[in-house]
Amino acid sequence: MTLYVCGHRNPDADSILAAVATAELCRRTGHKAVACRAGAVPAEAAWALKRFGFSQPVLLEDARLSLREISLSPARSCRQTDTIFDALQSMNDPLRPYLGVTGGDGTLQGMVTRNDLSDIGMQDTALGIRLLQTARLEDIARTLSGTVAVHPDKPMHIDGRVSIVALSDHSVSRYEVKNRIVIVADSPEAQLRLIEQGAGLLILVWTDQVSAEVQQAAMEAGCPVVISGHGSMNTSRYLYFSVQIRHVMTPDPVTFHQDIYVQDAIREMRRHRFRAYPVVDEENRLQGFLETDAALNFQERRMIRVDHNEDGQAVRNGSLARVEAVIDHHRVGGFLSREPVFYRCEILGSTCTIVARLYLEAGIPLSGPMAGLLLSGMISDTLGFRSPTTTETDRQLAQYLAFTAGVDARELEQEILSRSGSSDLVQDLETDLKQFDIQGQDVRISQILTGALDRKDLGELQTAMEQYVQATGADLLVTAVTVLPLGGSCLLAAGDLASRLAEMTSSPSRVRLQEGLLSRKKQILPLVQAQLL
Template sequence: MILTLYVCGHRNPDADSILSAVATAELCRVTGHAAVACRAGSVPADAAWVLKHFGFDFPQLLEDARLSLQEIQLSPAQSCRAIDTIFDALQSMNDPDRPYLGVTDEEGRLLGMVTRNDLADIGMQDTALGIRLLQTARLEDIARTLSGTVAVRPEAPLHIDGRVSIVAWSDHSVSRYEVKDRIVIVGDSPEAQLKLVEQGAGLLVLVWTDRVDPAVRQAALEYGCPVVISGHGSMNTSRYLYFSVQIRHVMTPDPVTFRRTLFVQEAIREMRRHRYRAYPVVDDEMHLLGFLETDAALNFQERKMIRVDHNEDGQSVKNGSLARVQAVIDHHRVGGFLSREPVFYRCEILGSTCTIVARLCLEAGIPLRPAMAGLLLSGMICDTLGFRSPTTTETDRQLAEYLANQAGVDISWLEQEILSRGGSTDLVQDLESDLKQFDVCGHDVRIAQILTGDASRQELDALLDAMEDYVAASGTELLVTAVTVLPLGGSYLLAAGELAWALSDVTSSRMQLRLQEDLLSRKKQILPLVSEKLG
């Protein structure tokens, strides 16, 4: 079984995170690996424009790294209807490795479950159980189960008490048999059949014959005794009678079920409490989708992921540490990343993750189609602020020229189109749009960056209020927000939290605005500054 690689950037993704995930997923597919691009948050406006302009689909939203039941291969949804007979159910259990069936209504909604052991128990229980079950049998079900036909069908309803008698014709009179309301199996003697009807048999089952004598037929109609001609001999007829009972009378109602959105790890915890062989998986309307078998659940493999534009667990998709990380492609600091197995790790001091992905494509000898070249170039422009960020390297600039040529676009035009869409129009609303979590000197620190074309004192004051609310709700020790004003080529730093005092000489306050000129990069300037102040 080929497991899909899920390529995902960090939470609160920026354009580089989104676009590098799309490009890396395509690189994986070109090199023969099943891969899908994901995102751990909303697509920002600049990335959305790039995707639409170059003809790429939005990455799928991944809210949790754990696999849900709807994402793994389940055992087939083999089932029978509640009105099917035990015989029907046994015929459906044709796979010896899956001795169970879901029991559904006419719309496919789960009502119960039945196993081969449940059906075997019927033959091993006391006689009273068999009697109670046969009292519920329907005439048509009996005839069908016996591969027979209903030869006489009186108007009176079927009246059987569940007991079965096999009558052998002999020199002795059949009057010695107690047959009232019983199911009576009898041979081809019309005389014996007639006497049994007159003695009040509830149902006559004929064996070794294919006709009913006219006198017997007339008496059966008068006494209200149906007659069934069986397709089997006496022994098999007596055995199969008990298989004519409908499954609804022997199923386990309301079994332990799992919704398809349940995570596999949560299902395993529940399975350890019950220890059944298989569990039905249903949708929100209880339609049966398949079965989760215990052996398969305990041996399942976690989601295989590639992290792009980040490496730290705290920045990854929720429960990212539970996934099997196969690769990391990043241009940030290495911060507490641990893996359970060796991984491909590519981290370079470059302006964007898209730069690294482009280099990987070229190193692998994979030609970049124009749309892919344009997408990678756009990611580089976004993350380097049009190559003005101090994180920009000569490698970024040279590769940008190459990608522009491959894409057939003008860098200046593309930069103008992208950056005009990337600026914030509501600082408060965008506080969490590009926020990352760090462990700095043992402290919980979160740094947000908001790009904008302008920022008034009133807007910064409102943003500071929102930051204080965020700190109170999250409990983080320090929240730093860099409001980067692109036309001014610098940033206003705001801080909230119990450690905000440590940055008081560089941050703006309600009383004083301080534009930090040329402060544009979170990873190369702001994070090192925070680390220095807290250290």
């Protein structure tokens, strides 16, 4: 199965670039992997991806699998104008006794199951009579492996009842055959008498020809004649299979759109308890069938978390995925797994540093573009190696990556950080925002990098924060506005717990820049925790 490598919600450059590099490492070691993102790609990450020739990771909005992403049973189908006999031939898999009924453009029009077809034989004769009234002459002949010997210009008039008559002239006279389908053997006398008595359709058995006299009488009476390829018993059985599917199908079956999540489909399936359900696309075209057994035994999405470990920071419904590995450099925030996982968490400046080390440890050569990509993530997350989270390992590895990539680290740093500064604090409030559970309290910390700051910006940001708290119900929102040229941050707070951080936060009327306050992980989060505990 595919591994989905994804960073946290509201991803920063380290999260995006680490996902891309980790997915490539998985592929290089023999695993099918896809790099994903749980939010928009920040400007510095977009620049780095383009600079070193990598595609942006795909957007993953939910950790649950949709029906589009799982293996469905084949989209076997028939047309409304196919006969029951045609459908039974297509329904040749005993494990999949069902078919979709589709139009010429592939759109779903109904569904038919073997149980639907068995109703014809199991229910009273009234159903069979009613269905045979709809049968077409050509369909009857084809179903009986026969031929139309006489095809009058007049419309066929049959009432759906079937008679198998004796061969003698005396016996024929005893039957009421007007407008009936009559199965008769190779007696021209009997055939003529049945036509005279008003039979609606003659089906001849045990013969391969029709006398000229019978043909003439049948044409004049408007009574079609079919020569069957079977004996009387099988002819009477197969006759009922000549009805078109549109008369026995379920016209409005319970269907699922291919983008619905498997868990949602399972909940709906429990209300109906059918064996299989058609799955359709946006144009209502049949894509396959979801079988109940397969749905109940499906495997969750397999994921690798990079640059985070907590469920609250993961892609939506991340706890429902099967986490195979975690590569992170943050605190362990209550991460639980159902099975053993690969867990790599180190006290380093960025997740990209850890991923670079994984390449080296696995003996996988780093290409120039990959080295440049990883170096870009390190520069972004450590603010050019100025953040207190930066370690000597980060600095040494950065030199190696710069040499391998053939780039000037200082020039790359200027390119990356010049794209990190925000000009609209309100717009970027949720761009790099993480959620934490502190003593059961919903605490969220946002960090915005900017090149300049004024009181008006802070006032608009404070208002936006208050609105965010009201909309989300968070207990506390802290925003660190990091002014890159000044090497420090202003902290703003909103929510019910904001008063407990009054001494350390700024306001539009009191701007307090805390020099050296750059790291959310190593400085800001511990400060907030200390005030709340």
